[in-house]
Amino acid sequence: MKNIKNYNLEELKDELRKMEEKPYRAEQIFKWLYEEKVESFDEMTNLPLTLREKLKAHYQICHFHILKKQESKDGTIKYLFDLLDGNAIETVLMRYHHGNSICVSSQVGCKMGCKFCASTGINFIRDLTSGEIIEQIVRVEQDIKERVSNVVFMGIGEPFDNYENVVKAIHLINDPKGLNIGARHISISTSGLIPKIYRLAEENIQCTLSISLHATNNEKRSSMMPINQTYPVEELLQACKDYIQKTNRRISFEYALAKDNNDNLEDAKELVKRLKGMLCHVNLIPINKIENGKFDKSSNENIIKFRDYLNEHGIVATIRRELGSDIDAACGQLRRKNLEK
Ligand code: SAH
Numbered sequence: 001m002k003n004i005k006n007y008n009l010e011e012l013k014d015e016l017r018k019m020e021e022k023p024y025r026a027e028q029i030f031k032w033l034y035e036e037k038v039e040s041f042d043e044m045t046n047l048p049l050t051l052r053e054k055l056k057a058h059y060q061i062c063h064f065h066i067l068k069k070q071e072s073k074d075g076t077i078k079y080l081f082d083l084l085d086g087n088a089i090e091t092v093l094m095r096y097h098h099g100n101s102i103c104v105s106s107q108v109g110c111k112m113g114c115k116f117c118a119s120t121g122i123n124f125i126r127d128l129t130s131g132e133i134i135e136q137i138v139r140v141e142q143d144i145k146e147r148v149s150n151v152v153f154m155g156i157g158e159p160f161d162n163y164e165n166v167v168k169a170i171h172l173i174n175d176p177k178g179l180n181i182g183a184r185h186i187s188i189s190t191s192g193l194i195p196k197i198y199r200l201a202e203e204n205i206q207c208t209l210s211i212s213l214h215a216t217n218n219e220k221r222s223s224m225m226p227i228n229q230t231y232p233v234e235e236l237l238q239a240c241k242d243y244i245q246k247t248n249r250r251i252s253f254e255y256a257l258a259k260d261n262n263d264n265l266e267d268a269k270e271l272v273k274r275l276k277g278m279l280c281h282v283n284l285i286p287i288n289k290i291e292n293g294k295f296d297k298s299s300n301e302n303i304i305k306f307r308d309y310l311n312e313h314g315i316v317a318t319i320r321r322e323l324g325s326d327i328d329a330a331c332g333q334l335r336r337k338n339l340e341k
Helices: 009-018 025-036 049-058 130-144 159-174 194-201 218-224 233-247 265-275 300-312 333-340
Strands: 065-071 077-082 088-096 099-103 150-153 186-190 208-212 251-257 280-286 317-319
Touching (some): 077 130, 088 130, 186 194, 233 251, 265 280, 300 317
Parallel strands (some): 099 150, 186 208, 251 280
Antiparallel strands (some): 065 077, 088 099
């Protein structure tokens, strides 16, 4: 059966027309799905019974079951959701002063194989549909009974490896009749699939692009991220420059600091050289050590030195707060543990 959350408003209107129903019903259905967050067509009480029966015959409402929920002392909540086919994904809610931020998954597993990431070693299973991406937000808002104000595509998966569904989900997240979250409050993070950076530049979406850079020379970056062998640093940064020129939007570079690997002053110098003059921001992430991982977290002292060096040399850099470290909130950790059981 088709998941009704996979349709945008126009598509749902078309579906209704095909069923010889009035297209304005689509707006009523959207209200039930995204405002009321109902789980069944029977709850859509302003729809005629005959329409509800037709909907039931053709569609299902994707509604995740919470397999596990871990709550951190700092308010971070990590969910393990049961997809309807028996697979599981993770979604994390982070609470900031400026509002609730949600980190969504885009795939079941990941093909990228980054050496420091907990999703490595878990086979890629499939892409999430746009409806499954949306449902992560709907389900969390329903659970906490609060609105989410920011969405980041930093959960399991490579969003640009599931480009169409991610972009479709963004439009629905953005739609005032959908989840009504401003595009400026949505970030996509990529390991650097260059053709999709060029494609996003053409989309006219005001979201933030984050690039997982982590190292500035090809040898080091390839040793951390195999995707660098296909899309090397110089070409990646050129794509970023072209993106900025085309969109006039600032890019955020993520840089996970690993002890004695990419965290010394030489690395900081190289990073400054590479990013000089770009409209960008660097987000330094203290690396979250994964089980059997070969990368250790940098010392706080080194992290601060690294940040200060960047700031003193004209590159705006901040250190990402570590939220939820007591609940394995780094990508893929909860799902991995669940699979290993
Ligand atoms: N595939 C996308 C999005 C998922 S990961 C990407 O690569 O950008 C979100 C961010 O967390 C990425 O910058 C990723 O490199 C980083 N990350 C993954 N595992 C990490 C770990 N163990 N410690 C610190 N950052 C990590």
